[in-house]
Amino acid sequence: MSKAYFDTIDATWPPLNIIERGGFLLRNGGGSDSKRVCCATLNTSLSAADIQDAETGMIALNQRPLFMIREEDNELDAKLNERGYDIVDPVHILSAPVATLIRELEPLACFEVFPPLAIMEEIWAAGGITEGRLNVMHRAQTAKTTLLGRAKGRAAGAAFVGLHEKIAMLHALEVSSRARRQGVAVNMMYAAANWSQDHGAEQLSVVVTHANTAANKLYTFLNMKPVGHYHYRIKQKNSRID
Known part of the structure; x- marks a missing residue:
């Protein structure tokens, strides 16, 4: 089951391209700071993989070496720990049947729109979601939309949704600080x-x-x-790549 969700991550929040190197898949983030589009994942047995070659490939992309560690990657996790990599951003993948979340919303509570409006970009920017991540949304080659949430007659939230096969995934949910605790995020979901x-x-x-x-x-x-x-392993800034 998990593989389908990892495939959905790549399809709905895609890197600029994916390069095979050293037995890993290296994601070229194209200037985005989103870890999901800048990480490497193991694509073969660890015994056949070359971590150093993968590191060199990521550096060639002007990216700091970063590996995504999935549930089956325990041995790789240990190897990267030995090489001076820190754990960052442990992540849950959460899901619910669409049918359980269907609701009829109040008029004007939330709009579907693509491409996103300037006011949505302002909401994202205030939450640290800037141009590199907006570019990820634009390059997704799936059924997709962005959502504009509203509260008290004003724009209040923004999110991106994409579809891969039978799984939709929501990304970049951001609610304006002035509009929090008003049900905006729930309505957007x-x-x-x-x-x-x-x-x-x-x-x-x-x-x-x-x-x-x-x-x-x-x-x-x-x-x-x-x-x-999953979680990530990232090279400590003062560690040597050997």
Whole structure:
């Protein structure tokens, strides 16, 4: 089951391209700071892999060596620890059946629009979601949309949703600081489910770091369940690449 969600991550939040090197798949982020589009994943047995060659390949892309560690990558995790890599951003993949999240929303509560409006880009920018991540949204070659959430007659939130096979995935959910605790994020999740159902999805999923307390609380409220997990290993800045 988890593989389908990892495939959905790559399809709905894609790197500029993927390069095979050293038994790894290296994601070229194209200038984005999103770890999901800048990481390497193991593509062969670890015994046949060449971590140093993968590191060299990432450096050639002007990216700091960064590996995604999935559930089956325990041995790689240990090897990278020996090489001076730190764990960063442990992540849950959460999902719920679309049918459980379908709601009829109040008029004007949330709009589907693509490409995103300037006001949405402003909301994202205030939350640290800047041009590199917007470029990821534009290059996704899937059914996709962005959502504009509203509160008290004003733009209040923005999110991106993409579809891969029967799984929709929501990314970059951001609510303006002035509009939090007003139900904007919940309405946007319901709107994402409505869009997902209209496009044939059976599951609505998200990826969220363990540390994002507010988002985890939202997804627990929506009864979204863990279907996978991963973390990253990144080279310490003062460590030598050997």
